[in-house]
Amino acid sequence: MSRGRIEKALSGFYYVNTGSETLQCRARGKFRKEGMSPLVGDWAEVQELGNGEGMVQAIEPRTCQFQRPAAANVDQLVVIASAAIPVTDPYLIDRISAIAALKGCAVLVVLNKCDLDPAEELYGIYSASAIPVLRASAVTGEGLPELYRALQGKLSVLTGNSGVGKSSLLNALAPHFDLPVGEVSKALGRGRHTTRHVEMFPLDGDTYVIDTPGFSSFDAQLLEWELKQHLPETFPEFAPYLDGCRFVGCQHVKEKGCAVLQAVKDGKIPVSRHRSYVRLYEELKPLKEWEQKQP
Numbered sequence: 400m401s402r403g404r405i406e407k408a409l410s411g412f413y414y415v416n417t418g419s420e421t422l423q424c425r426a427r428g429k430f431r432k433e434g435m436s437p438l439v440g441d442w443a444e445v446q447e448l449g450n451g452e453g454m455v456q457a458i459e460p461r462t463c464q465f466q467r468p469a470a471a472n473v474d475q476l477v478v479i480a481s482a483a484i485p486v487t488d489p490y491l492i493d494r495i496s497a498i499a500a501l502k503g504c505a506v507l508v509v510l511n512k513c514d515l516d517p518a519e520e521l522y523g524i525y526s527a528s529a530i531p532v533l534r535a536s537a538v539t540g541e542g543l544p545e546l547y548r549a550l551q552g553k554l555s556v557l558t559g560n561s562g563v564g565k566s567s568l569l570n571a572l573a574p575h576f577d578l579p580v581g582e583v584s585k586a587l588g589r590g591r592h593t594t595r596h597v598e599m600f601p602l603d604g605d606t607y608v609i610d611t612p613g614f615s616s617f618d619a620q621l622l623e624w625e626l627k628q629h630l631p632e633t634f635p636e637f638a639p640y641l642d643g644c645r646f647v648g649c650q651h652v653k654e655k656g657c658a659v660l661q662a663v664k665d666g667k668i669p670v671s672r673h674r675s676y677v678r679l680y681e682e683l684k685p686l687k688e689w690e691q692k693q694p
Contacts, residue, residue: 400456400659405441406607407598413437413455415469416446422453430455438464439470439597439609440554468597468611470556475505477550477608479559479568482510482518487560489524493634493675495558496530499632501626507549508532511564514539524669549571552600556609560623562582565610569600576600578610627683631659634676636668652677 403417411464442459464471476499510518514536525532565595566578599607645656662668
């Protein structure tokens with residue numbers, strides 16, 4: 400029996416790196432019976448069957464997991480955004496950041512294509528938030544050393560609008576990846592998906608990245624009861640003010656004596672971030688506990 404990490408899942412096969420070789424594996428039927436699937440990023444026990452093949456026998460406990468993209472033990476979510484075409488809506492960044500925070504996963508916002516547009520508005524929003532942000536360009540190389548350092552020693556998932564340049568950034572960081580890059584449609588203002596499956600790519604040593612097929616693939620189903628219960632905590636810049644509200648159970652939307660609203664008014668919390676919070680709150684408001692989707 401060998402221990403390894405699942406680096407790719409494709410057509411029912413799991414590719415497990417044991418350190419000495421990569422085995423093409425199937426998973427035992429017990430996983431299906433238990434309603435569980437191995438995920439990219441999982442640490443697994445595999446039985447070697449010879450000829451480079453194996454069988455996934457067990458999965459070690461996960462630190463976190465996402466169903467879309469199907470990945471586990473993710474250390475950091477890197478949201479690639481842009482003020483150039485295709486322009487990123489801050490709400491999409493904030494929505495995904497809230498989901499990541501709910502799972503205990505760190506978030507980094509990277510503003511790509513800054514050679515075309517410096518994204519002053521987006522940079523201003525996230526510089527004033529509790530979410531780290533940096534500018535980058537896959538064309539000029541600006542920000543790439545800082546991004547490389549931010550990825551060091553972690554398994555990071557890259558997500559963002561299709562066409563925002565996720566694969567281009569990865570190719571700029573590590574040309575040997577040679578990932579396919581799509582063009583942005585001028586008519587639609589968005590890119591075509593070039594990433595078709597979930598796969599870990601090694602940058603070096605213990606540093607890995609996962610490219611994803613765009614925002615539309617990222618946990619669209621996860622506006623769930625748990626997020627509704629903990630929404631204020633998923634906006635980290637709210638934290639200093641959550642205990643300062645006049646009323647217990649304050650929703651931080653329009654209540655009198657709300658310390659969060661006062662912080663927004665005082666410029667301590669970006670207006671855009673609070674606007675996203677309210678939009679999420681309204682989307683989650685009708686959700687009942689019995690409607691929660693089971694994992």
